[in-house]
Amino acid sequence: MQPTAPSAAAPRPGGAGVRRAFVASLTGTALEWYDFAVYSAAAALVFGDLFFPSNDPFTGTLLAFSTYAVGYVSRPLGGFVFGRLGDVIGRKKVLIATLVLIGAATLLIGLLPTYATVGVAAPVALVLLRFAQGVGVGGEWGGAVLLSSEFGDPRRRGFYASAAQVGPPAGNLLANGVLAGLGAALTEEQFLSWGWRVAFLFSGLLVVFGLWIRAKLEETPVFREMEAAQNRPEAPVREVFTTQPRALTAAILSRIAPDVLYAMFTVFVLTYATDELGMSRGSALTAVLIGSSLQIVLIPLAGALSDRVNRRLLYGGSAVAAGIWPFLFFPMVADGSWALLTLGVIGGLVIHSLMYGPQAAFVAEQFSPRLRYTGSSLAYTLAGVVGGAVAPLLFTTLLGTYHAWVPLAVYIAITAALTVTGLGLGRDPAPARDEEPDLYPVGDAASTPVP
Template sequence: MSEQDIQQSSRSQRLRAVGGSVVGTALEWYDFFLYGTAAALVFNQLFFPSVDPLTGTLLAFGSFAVGFIARPVGAVVFGNYGDRIGRKKVLVITLIIMGIATVLIGLVPTYETLGIFAPILLTVLRFAQGFGLGGEWGGAVLMSLEHGDPKRRGLSASWPQIGVPLGLLLANGVLAVMTAITTDEQFMAWGWRVPFLLSILLVGIGMWIRLHVTESPEFEKVATSGIRVKLPIVEVLRTQRRELLISTGARIGTDVAFYIYVLFIVTYLTQMVSMDQSIALLAVLVSAAAMLLFIPAFGALSDRVGRRPVYLAGAVGALVWVFAFFPLLDTQNVPLILLADFIGMLCWAAMYGPLAAFTTELFPAQVRYSGASLGYQLAGILGGAFAPIIAVALYGRFQSWVAIAIYVSAMLLITIISVAVARESAGKNPTTPTSAIMEDRP
């Protein structure tokens, strides 16, 4: 094979790796966000009908949080196998788990039919969703990053990140179509189930793409070198504690801000401001579509100026903007509502674009899947899992958005401190600290 053929093959595999990561991650997040949006719109009535609407929403978001609790479990399990047997095999498994759980959610009888077993079954399937997603993010990011140009890791790792707004766009888009073509009674009876059932088609597409992607080159180097970490997660906890704390703290505020902008906004506009849910869905859809462009743009920018400056600019911007976000929603003016969510999501994209490269570059290749996944998913529990619940509870207690804004800004402050104390990793390829990592030699 000529050098030109080798380069062409390498480019082809790089594109497949990026495409597989983007599509697969988008499908995973479609499943995940579908549940979150449904929790805000219908689950409070269908699965928790014996309480008042605000409490029902709180309980529905509680079942939503269960998915976050399952994610670190999935990160530990799949991170271990991802570092031991390869990224590709694990990504196929996580896609299957998420797809099956989502389809079954679309088939769960409501409280009226099963009574208390309905919300229990819903919560169990939500746990399965979170378990699969716990191993998804790390593998998708690593496949794209480790196949990519070492000098453009910020851009390479940011491509799977657009799976978040793309999945969000798909989930809210399908829900918006269903609400448009059905009456309120029809949507509550069966319309909300259709997006969950459609997941089976999306999983089939994702499986086909992922099965045609080659394994990560960096993992293959580790595998052929004869050097393997016996228990990757143990080594992370033993030798990479500082890096784990930084990766967790860096995402906490990012996650809280995101779920306020894409989930709590639906509850706030429909229940607190008394606007139609279509306005909230429109704001989320417009912002998500724009982030498809801004996330890779901020990832690429981090290759030029560094991860930390871009990340910090987004975090500081989000901290300031949250105090303008709610007053703009209170105006009930649609253009101002769209502006409020767009600027908030723009600040989030400035954090989320470089986040993947920032997090994965903290860890050496032998434990990168485990370390990056665990830090990312722990932040999900401390941040996004309870953000909608805390926001609803704070509003119920104080009847004001100010307490919510203070909570969000406090979480963003944790992110600012974490990123500020981290080392700059742009342009550097982390190596294995030979004195720290145990090796499994043949």
């Protein structure tokens, strides 16, 4: 039985306030991940030809995935800048800024001329805008997690924090849905000429909606309590690195396998299905759409389940399954069956959901409240560099080098082992003190595992 939060904690708003925070976290993150996911899908499907032309399709795809990686490599800058601001000036203001940044970058990508029109300036501009997207996403995740979880009951942090986790599959579902619709309605020539731009320009309308939702929210109760106690950190980045290194290491390692598995079953699988299995773009996108739609339900269920059972045990068991599944998936889809591809993608994304649902709560509860935005953002972004950023590149390189799926599966299994290690270093939740900024010295709660 979870201990009850002490009476000194800041009161939580009523049910309507909690629901508004949950929806704002989910919708805002979904909109930002729509922007990020539409780029990822375009990198796999069209950017190689339009911005990185080459006589070798493998080289063009590799260069396109390099720009995909830039969006991850730039995330730590967003984590450093926006994470720090989130612990100093508040969660709400930072989340509005990140939404504007990602939306503007995505809108401009939709207006970019291609290599055929302006030459090398086209891929350079694309990389710079992708960099801006990554900076925004780097500052978004930690705040979105706190927006919902700090309004909700800390004993149900797994469920409330999962609102931000629903954003990626929801955004991915919307992005791939738009691209699949355009691909079905347009000829190949029309899609490559101008159709892909529609998906990026659509982002402008989505950002306006997201800003309207977030502007109506108040600051979280936990941050208001920190303000009242004058307990905001002056140098949160330095404090995280010097006082909570074990917490940061645990949170970073815990995120690697989910990032890599997600890159496999939502990004690289598009290339694998079209280039290796000879399937159409629409068939591959449909398989991803089906798996992503299931995640919208499975992720909050997994988060809620982690409030009732040991969070680390659920997460760790799912990480082991993540290491095993690719060894079943690749032989399953070898004959090019769409039904088996869809089943394999669903299996991969179900396993991902069981890790991803509890992940936000696990990462957030590694850090004390006064350093939580900074710590969560740094863990999220640094893990992204060694996880999601290089995954499509490594998948493409390994397949191009060995012409076999086994190295890809081994790579995923290694990342699963790293995640299990991180979970072993982490701590279980302690709701009675997790929301009390002054209840324990900085570093204690997050650096020392709680039995």
